[in-house]
Amino acid sequence: MISEVHTAPVSANGSLIHIEHLAKVYELGEVEVHALRGVSLRISQGEFAAIMGASGSGKSTFMNILGCLDKPTKGSYLLEGIDVGSLSRDELAAIRNKKIGFVFQGFNLLSRTSALENVELPLFYGPTSTKARKAKAIAALERVGLGERIHHYPNQLSGGQQQRVAIARALVNDPSIILADEPTGNLDSRTSVEVMGVFQELNDHGITVILVTHEPDIAAFAKRHIVFRDGKIKTDRVNNDPKIASDVIKDMPMIDADEEEEAK
Numbered sequence: 460m461i462s463e464v465h466t467a468p469v470s471a472n473g474s475l476i477h478i479e480h481l482a483k484v485y486e487l488g489e490v491e492v493h494a495l496r497g498v499s500l501r502i503s504q505g506e507f508a509a510i511m512g513a514s515g516s517g518k519s520t521f522m523n524i525l526g527c528l529d530k531p532t533k534g535s536y537l538l539e540g541i542d543v544g545s546l547s548r549d550e551l552a553a554i555r556n557k558k559i560g561f562v563f564q565g566f567n568l569l570s571r572t573s574a575l576e577n578v579e580l581p582l583f584y585g586p587t588s589t590k591a592r593k594a595k596a597i598a599a600l601e602r603v604g605l606g607e608r609i610h611h612y613p614n615q616l617s618g619g620q621q622q623r624v625a626i627a628r629a630l631v632n633d634p635s636i637i638l639a640d641e642p643t644g645n646l647d648s649r650t651s652v653e654v655m656g657v658f659q660e661l662n663d664h665g666i667t668v669i670l671v672t673h674e675p676d677i678a679a680f681a682k683r684h685i686v687f688r689d690g691k692i693k694t695d696r697v698n699n700d701p702k703i704a705s706d707v708i709k710d711m712p713m714i715d716a717d718e719e720e721e722a723k
């Protein structure tokens with residue numbers, strides 16, 4: 460059951476993300492690649508949006524701009540009312556570190572570093588004391604259900620557990636937004652649903668989640684579906700009946716226990 464998104468009423472703090480006429484052109488020598496060609500949208504605090512569309516449609520470019528990793532060529536991006544386009548590199552890095560948590564398809568964990576130390580990493584950029592850093596990292600790992608595994612190394616964890624560590628790392632600075640680019644792309648279907656369950660729980664607690672996926676089964680857990688095509692938004696719809704991960708998981712076969720054990 461899907462219906463069109465209606466533009467939310469505008470107030471001073473109404474939209475977490477407010478984007479108008481965004482364009483991104485990559486210059487490749489003589490060639491210009493128009494990756495985004497006029498994207499406008501608003502995303503409010505507490506939304507859970509899936510960004511979909513064919514490969515090359517501009518999803519990652521859009522996520523990089525949302526995440527303040529890159530700047531648009533044209534157009535405006537207000538994040539909590541702050542005009543991101545006008546910020547210096549240092550200011551961008553600061554806003555990114557404070558407001559945004561990233562989750563990637565390949566987990567991007569440091570392999571010779573424990574779960575705890577991986578999650579502590581983003582806190583080294585701030586003034587946090589050693590003790591507070593450890594406490595915050597443990598709390599984030601507990602939040603994703605890994606309180607018992609804080610001293611494990613990535614190669615001692617299953618794929619789903621590694622992605623939970625990555626989510627804990629994304630959470631440790633208390634961001635208002637989690638951005639995830641194909642976070643279930645390397646996971647089997649049951650583990651994917653578990654990870655979607657983690658995102659849904661965070662979203663239930665008010666964190667805005669924006670994730671890229673090309674899988675309709677994964678997008679079905681999101682509350683809004685934004686489909687890109689050729690650098691533009693093709694459709695933008697509310698999903699009135701998102702699937703609930705904790706329900707879906709009950710009907711899925713368990714992974715073979717030995718395999719799970721080996722992965723740990």
Ligand code: ADP
Pocket residue numbers: 485486487492493494512513514515516517518519520521
């Ligand atoms: P998606 O994530 O939907 O697959 P991307 O945002 O990665 O799409 O890419 C959109 C378009 O921009 C593609 O044509 C891609 O080749 C191009 N592109 C992406 N990143 C760069 C870059 N750093 N330099 C040049 N072209 C790029």
Ligand code: MG
Pocket residue numbers: 518519520
């Ligand atoms: Mg991509």
